[in-house]
Amino acid sequence: MGFATYADVLRIPIVRRILILGLVVRVPLWASEMAITLHVVTHLHGSYADAGLVAAVGGLALGISGPWRGRRLDQLGVRRAIAPSIIVLAATWSIAPWVGYWPLLVLNGLAGLFTVPAFSIIRTVLISAVREDQRATTLSIDSIATEITFMVGPVLGVLAATTLPTPLALFICAMTQLTGSMLIWWVNPPLRSEGSAPAERTNRLRLTWPILAVFAMSIAAIIILTGEDMSVVAAMRGWGRPEAIGWVLGLWGAGSAVGGLVYGGLRRRPSAATLLLLLGLSTALIAVADQQWSYIVLLTVSGAFCAPAMTAMTHALSQLVPSANRGEAMGWHGSAMMLGSAVGSPLIGVALDRGGWTAGVLLAGGVGTVIAVVGVIATARAAVPEDAEPELVSA
Structure with missing residues (x-):
């Protein structure tokens, strides 16, 4: 394993800066999701279904806007692409915490359409800042950082929403x-x-x-x-241990982080x-x-493949698209993940209702296995695009 590569990557100033910016942006993102849920359920006296609808509208808006906002990044660069979003979001979130349910629903959808594509920006910058042979390591660091923010953000969101009035907590997040x-x-x-510069007439990404x-x-x-996440809740409740849900999910996340660290240090991936x-x-x-301990062990082992799989997909995408279309590609990638979440939650929910947590993991694992086989066939003869950066192709 070449763990020295981590030190080489972290010596690059722009990599350090963008990773820190990623922490600053992502922690309040996850915190906001928890704050808005608690705001709807407590302050607005809505149900969890009402809170879920707010999240669904925001997620749908994000999925729709992802490719468009990514393409704007490719065409205009960061500042010109996100300046309108900053203005719209400042106005939207100055109003949304203080209004009723239906106006909040609309404003959250509007915010989703104009959300700054931070994930796309961070990954595109990281990919462009390093050599091709350093990409997987760099993306692994970002994946580990994302795992950390996903563990910290919701906790801070709950803390803010339970110690402050929820409108104020949501506004702060x-x-x-x-x-x-x-x-x-x-x-x-x-x-x-x-040596490269944004082009106003960048061609659309060819899918x-x-x-x-x-x-x-x-x-x-x-x-x-989604299946593993929801199965933890169902399994621990089934064994009469709902208080264990938090630390079991923590072990799962830790397994993912360790897997990402190992993957980034491999020379052959x-x-x-x-x-x-x-x-x-x-x-x-x-x-x-058949027991809680064996479930936790197997879940943690499976978690070790989470971050590597997500990192490898981003890395593969970066190799398949021209540098001029990376923003748009990352936008489409984000929309695909939103679609996975939108499809996965009800699909796994039905499986859990009908067959318990075992049906949930079997369905999730089966879907992944089938699509993985298709992916092996589809990507077997994938070629580097002709207009990829020469120095990266030869690396």
């Missing part, structure tokens, strides 16, 4: 996220390697079969993660399709657990 977006505008990180296969694998991966196949099979294998 949203404005903190907006502050992170403003820092991205101020830093204005380069989206392409040195080839290998690219579509990566999107399909991303959808499958999110369905698997499995393909995205292979990792998805391992993730799918290991998820289905959880169904053989």
